[in-house]
Amino acid sequence: MVFKRLLGSLGVGGPTVDTVLTPGAAHPGSTLSGQVHLKGGSADFDIEHITLELVARVEAEHEEGESEGVVAFERFTVGGGFRLAEGAQHSIPFSVMLPWETPITELYGQGLGIVLGVRTELSVAGAKDKGDLDQLAVGPLPAQEAILEALGQLGFGFKSADLEYGRIGGTGQQLPFYQEIELTPAPQYAHQVNEIELTFLAHPGGMEVVLEADKRGGLFSEGHDALTRFTVSHDGVEHQDWITLVDGWIRQLVEHRASYGSHSAYAHADPYSGSHGGHYGHGDDEHHHEGHRSGPGMGTAIAAGAAGLAVGVVGGMVAAEVVDEVGDFFEGDEEDEDED
Template identity: 80%
Template sequence: MVFKRLLGSLGVGGPTVDTVLNPGAVLPGGTLSGQVHLRGGDADFTIEHITLELMARVEAEHDGGESEGAVVFDRFTVGGGFRLAAGELHSVPFSVMLPWETPITELYGQGLGIVLGVRTELAVAGAKDKGDLDQLTVAPLPAQEAILEALGQLGFGFKAADLELGRIGGTGQQLPFYQEIELAPAPQYAHQVNEIEVTFLANPGGMEVILEADKRGGLFAGGHDAVTRFTVHHHGVEQHDWHAEVDGWIRQLIEHRASYGGHGSYGHGESHHGGHYGHGDPYAAHNSHAHKDDHGHGHGDGHGHRSGPGMGTVVAAGAAGLAVGVVGGMVAAEVVDEVGDFFEGDEEDEGDDGDEG
């Protein structure tokens, strides 16, 4: 979706900008391409720079509850330093690389409710205007899709996905937020956990997979979360038995309930070491501790935050695969509207955590 706006800093008669992204979803760490189309105004102007900002709708927890805000997580200068004549049409092609940790917004072509956008900033005559906004669609990496597919085959169903402000300790996280994909438990685990949350932290060499089990509380012990971390590689995805691999991960995670009972505390840095899983297998690196910060971000109360129903919240998929669960309750047009409405109204909440390309 494209929002064409007059360059507000210059008033009526200024140049306009229209950014068009190449069709199709982009992968994390992949190339985002397109063109910035400019139309000259009533007079000649010098275009000082054209900058693209990657934006995300992110949830944050604080003492007063929970709020949402827009976060700029990367920025690229793609052009500038030229004169745009009155009425002139000028196009600037661009090709930039997304951060490896860019959240995925769809699975099997169905939206997950994650709101990402690409905003174009135009600097003219010393004034800047954030004049164009486009929805960014990101599909999963092969390993991410394989892991989610395996979870679906094991009986887990998609519930919701969101972005949480904060950092996961013990990981190589780069962005100021992380994505959580919430899954309803498979029938065989329904009596032990309320849900499983999956977080992917990709990098050029591979990917960290953080699994969180929200544990049911017993009669004498309150519920708490257990967190485990695994690492996988990008190569050889098609030849790997992900069903067996992920099943082992889940079993290892569930075992923490018996091992730690009511003594574990999610968000306070306890280490949950499960030793090595799948010795000699490059896809099954050691399981190690991970915890989310306790400074108003993440889940610092030790009981875990559960997002309420919203964009992308759907019924559990059952054993037919996660794709089934993504279909219900999601209308693509609503996501498009959400991009413009949210980012236009929350500019004051942005954080600049990206580097200029």
């Protein structure tokens, strides 16, 4: 998905930029590669720098309710310092590392409703233009896939996924937002839990797994949220009995009796106040079991419900429209028009 656009600040006759990502999904903490193709305009131009910017559609909670916007979460300078001759064509290959906390956008080829993009910024003769926008597909790390698969095997279903602005207190979170994957409860937990929310916070040494349960109230008690946090390693994924491990996590979460009251333990921070918080129960990952995974799991659950997933504002949009909307949010300038 590529949008080409004249460098608006230079007018007609300026150079054009077309960034093409290497086909296939990237992965958190791994390489994102591709090429930036430039075509010279009606005169020679000095290309000062070429920058790639990673952007994400993010929801923010505040006193007035909820709003959406686009957050830039990483920038890479991949070229610059040369003259592009009139009408000349020039290609710049790049290879950059995605942040470990980059959200996953798909599982087994099925979209989760997460919108990420790569914006190319061209700086020419003191003028800057974000002239190309490409949709970024990110697949799960092996441990993330194993956990989602185990949840599917246990009977949990995929409901929706989004990105929340703010930080989760007590974790090593690096990005200004986190991904939240909402799951419908497995039948054996349906009488205790309305839904489960899952967040992955990966880093080079492993990953924090944050689970939050929206618990049902009893006859004489109100429902409330409970939250637990666990850690896993990137190593030995294939030797772990993930179904047993994840089921133990869920049991600990559902049976959690700490007095959180009726408020969420998540830190849904107000982006304008800078306040954060959160309380956690801590799990451990020291018990490893040999085992294997079989059956359809979460992938089939997502595929089966893909047509009717509650994916918020991106539901029903084709990829081009989704990326275009990210561009509108990021630019904040509806007067600029993208060209196919």
